[in-house]
């Protein structure tokens with residue numbers, strides 16, 4: 001996970017109007033959502049979700065189940081710009097709009113007042129979004145990708161595995177509940193790190209052979225590529241780049 005910036009994805013100016021038009025009885029929706037969010041987070045009613053608490057303020061899906069009007073879906077392409085069409089959590093590239101979800105950072109089933117809050121939206125892949133589902137920790141929450149520098153809270157290893165810097169932290173909960181240690185993802189990170197290392201090993205070799213200017217130039221190009229916010233798994237790659245480069249060439253500058 002790396003820092004993303006919301007300014008690339010401004011809220012539509014008429015968003016509030018669209019929200020109010022999409023919900024059959026908006027004042028009643030707000031009233032019920034406020035009452036629901038006043039319930040303790042771990043109460044059975046809250047855990048059952050807002051659709052069970054106030055089905056009459058939602059709309060019926062084809063299946064007959066009550067649900068939120070999903071007007072955010074029309075803005076998925078805009079929301080995807082924020083994270084360069086990558087999943088904000090795992091940094092995996094999304095190869096088609098249908099292969100991704102507009103992810104509610106705080107789940108709408110538990111926080112219905114945030115169901116239409118623009119700053120609660122991110123682009124998520126099926127793997128991360130599916131694992132996160134309606135989970136929300138009783139204490140502390142998860143790591144937000146649009147605040148601080150999320151990558152500093154993780155340690156990415158060469159084999160693609162990842163751990164949190166601090167056990168029990170928001171980063172640790174994010175790793176566990178979003179299944180960011182899943183083997184499929186570990187493999188993808190490892191393949192990308194190995195690809196980078198084929199070039200970086202060569203740069204280190206040149207440095208040790210005395211071709212320092214050329215080695216530095218090559219290292220600069222590698223770093224520019226892997227730290228590009230559009231690059232897949234860039235947080236893992238950038239962290240590993242520095243670990244290898246500083247250890248092998250402590251006096252080198254890029």
Ligand SMILES: [Zn+2]
Nearest residue numbers: 087090125128
């Ligand atoms: Zn993901």
